[in-house]
Amino acid sequence: MTKPMHTTNCFHTFIRVAEDCPARVGEQPPLRAGKPTVACLQYAMIAKSPYKYTSDDVIFATSAPGRELDAKATKAEKHAAREAFFSRGQACMRASSLGKRFGWGVHADGEGRIAIYAVESKRYQAFLRDPKLTQVRAMRSKRG
Numbered sequence: 001m002t003k004p005m006h007t008t009n010c011f012h013t014f015i016r017v018a019e020d021c022p023a024r025v026g027e028q029p030p031l032r033a034g035k036p037t038v039a040c041l042q043y044a045m046i047a048k049s050p051y052k053y054t055s056d057d058v059i060f061a062t063s064a065p066g067r068e069l070d071a072k073a074t075k076a077e078k079h080a081a082r083e084a085f086f087s088r089g090q091a092c093m094r095a096s097s098l099g100k101r102f103g104w105g106v107h108a109d110g111e112g113r114i115a116i117y118a119v120e121s122k123r124y125q126a127f128l129r130d131p132k133l134t135q136v137r138a139m140r141s142k143r144g
Helices: 038-048 055-061 064-068 075-085 122-128
Strands: 013-016 104-108 114-118 134-137
Touching: 013 122, 038 055, 038 114, 055 064, 064 075, 104 122, 114 122
Parallel strands: 013 134
Antiparallel strands: 013 104, 104 114
8 A cells, every 4th residue: 555645736826925024025044053944955946946846846855854865865765765755744835934034935837846036026026916826825934
């Protein structure tokens, strides 16, 4: 019996910044104690290659199990680790600090590939007005 696979992917969706996001412009997440945070890793991965990765790709690659895999891991090992990771539900990009704290909206295209847009950008504003997109907000940082 195979375990069900969960996914964080969404399609034709725009994740707006959280209502309580303190950033008024898109900010690059800072290092913490000289080391990259999950938000830093997500930002670097998506900003460098917009619309290359799905939400699942980003969530897995920036998770602890994903970071533990080194370049020498075989394709089968990577596949098994990813399958084990997604055998349980995972937090999606709505829970990312990019939209909760740092002022980045996340757009998912028709293939589920994602890109980020700064809250002050014209492109962000265009996505807000696009009736073809499902509009959701990043999760709030505090209960409201």
